[in-house]
Amino acid sequence: MADFALGKESSPFRKGVQAGISIGIGYFPIALTFGLLAKTTGLTIYETVLMSMIVFAGASQYISLSLIAYGTGIIEIILTTFIVNIRHFLMSATLNEKAEEDRLPNKLAYSFMITDETFSVAATQEGKISTGFLFGLNLVAYSSWVVFSGVGHLIGASLPQTLQESMGVALYAMFVGLLVPSMKRSMKIVFLAALGAVFNTIFTMGELMAQGWSIVTATLLSAILVEAVEVLKNRHRGVSDEE
Structure with missing residues (x-):
């Protein structure tokens, strides 16, 4: 099994953490905004953090906020999230070919935390990818998203009520921000x-x-x-x- 010791200079886990720091920093403003919008949508801080912990998918979580605001049922939200994230099957299958052999529980754990950004970093690594590297890479991104979602909610709770209600416009601005770069490509x-x-x-x-x-x-x-x-x-x- 891969070595996760942070103290070892050449530790795969340490290298994964270093590779994931820039992703974690990049998630900071997006997660913060999600937490703020979740507050204005009516989610509690526990629901906001729990959604980030269980779903951990930026675009899907933003879409879910929009659907929740419309009063959409749980089945429709689950189906929409599934469709938006169906690409993760392909990403996981690709990384499975590059990842070292390991126990199924370990593979299930780090595959849950795969995102577009961590996939891009992992897929460009030369040779086989160690379990330690994947855990280090994904844990940084995951922790950043979950923590700053909660921080965003706390910030939103301190805003004036009028400003909170007007933040719904930011949700549509975020959708445009997510869509335009893809449309350019x-x-x-x-x-x-x-x-x-x-x-x-x-x-x-x-x-x-x-x-x-x-x-x-x-x-x-x-x-x-x-x-x-x-x-x-x-x-x-x-x-x-x-x-």
């Missing part, structure tokens, strides 16, 4: 976001389904359509190349 994301918005608007304004289910359905439909178009485009390109 890929037109596929642009079409996905646009289709999702159109479907959700149709379902909601047409009163075809509740707010929570409209988000789940719009997300699934837009993802299926965009992927179908991508497959057809690649198939057509392959046929053209053969000719």
